[in-house]
Amino acid sequence: MTTTRPPHTFHPQLADRLSKFSDQSADSVTARDFEALAEPYGPGEEWELVIDDREIPGPGPRIPVRIYSPAVPASFPRPCLVWLHGGGWISGDLDMPEAHETARGVAGRADAVVVSVDYRLCGKGVRFPAPHDDVVAAYRWVRDNAADLGVDPARIAVGGASAGGNLAAGAALRLRDEGKTPWQALLLYPALHALLPDPSDELATALTQLPAAFGLFTPHLGQVIAAYLGDTPVESASPYAFPGLAKDLSGFPPTYVDNDEFDHLRSSGELFTDQLRTAGVDVEQVLSAGVPHGHLNLVGLDTAHATLDRMAARLRKR
Template sequence: MRRQLEAFDSYPDAAQPPDVVTEERNIPGPHGPVPVRIYFPAATALRGRPGFVWMHGGAFRFGDLDMKEADWTARELVHKAGAVVMSVDYRLAVEGVNYPVPLDDVVAAIQWVRENSADLGISSISIGGASAGANLAAGAALRLRDADNWKCEHLVLAYPSMHVDLPDPSKSLELALAEMLPAMRLTPGMFRSMRENYLGALSSNPPSYAMPGLADLRGLPPTLVLNAEYDDLRASGEAFSAALAGAGLDVEQVLVRGMLHGFLNLSTSFEPVDDALERIADRLRALDHTS
């Protein structure tokens, strides 16, 4: 399946991501070491950079540090925002692994960045993710809010999966989905399978850290939600954005036109992808204190 996905997302003539400095590390976690890849900008300033912890998607079952959604996104944000980006290779829900193990890995990674921010040269920490990674980013933000009374600077959620069951689609989403081939849809059965695989024995009574759409959202940071126009999961992103607004929080919801789920696996040669990354970079650039 991984080979098929790579072939589908391959555009040989598309622009390649920037070449930046990277460092592979294994950081301590409650279930053993957590592999991460840290991306650094050119060393024109050693302090005051914005920090960004990023989690790839893949239905909790797939994905790694080399997938474009992980590697290309990190490289582009280093280039566009001058940020230090850490991509987290959290444990996948395979071979008996279930919640809370992937979330534990993500929380451990964020805590490590907090403890080592001076060595990383960063003065702020934002967190984000795509699809299942967005779920983990929001779950980590909620858990750290409750356990440590800590709040990151910004939360970035790209085509997020936040609910036990997909909320009813808006009228505009219904019209968009009607234009799509069945093979391009995320069916209720696929969504249910993803949820049950991740939650395991807790699938009938999931905790709010596992499904942030169930949570009390008060106290979360300013949040950017990037929804793909042609994506069943857009219903989850729209409902979560509405819940954030209902809790009185600062939320910006962006409909990325013409895009399917997983568009961050595409090159910035596609204008909507480049625009989405610029929106993330804008938030990080505002936190740059190198000058």
């Protein structure tokens, strides 16, 4: 862990805001409470980018995407990240900080093209594999249109946060099986197992520091997984739905996993990292200290900036 703070202490800028949750239960917390937690921690970053909203062909309805390209022309094709926001497969959009600010920050830092994908959300008859199919279709579209996008077809990564991290890993697994393995996968605090692995003793200790309101993953994770899988029992879910179920991860792309210190999903990210290493995959695992789940939504927080720096550094590699 790279931090000057003792383990299991919250980031100083977060501590005061989190204290307001100390007497609230998970059922009593409102959306406004979480919005207040995520109000900007500093000024927004400015980047010279061209931002283009489009709709591309999909396996169902057309898929909205938002393309972030550096404004300065390049004499060579740029790397690309196909990016997927979180939201438990049932919420989230291209405007949320985890989508928009992440895409802007990575494109600007890495001199890269970022394609943010508004995959179908589950509910009202939509379930797996619809969002998964949308992500795979978006990746293929970027690959097929690399020249028009100014993208190097050999350097197209797929990445996402939380449920988006799940979708990114599932797409990488399917594309590997099709012989079109992505350049790399960037997985931020991902949900990769249908049944959450038991936490390590260290993680269990960290989780005791979370306000009860953040225990939402234990009572509600099953509900969002049910919305994602529909009638499919978790025990028989496809590895494309939960890549932690895959029996063979060899050939998975080089992977970056970024876990949040105070996050029930950290046990999934840590176990998947071990599974990848056992399969011989090149994997880098980082612990973002002092933050709960979803720190890319905390605009202006230095921890979020550090994550964007690491993501950009991977995209700049040739």
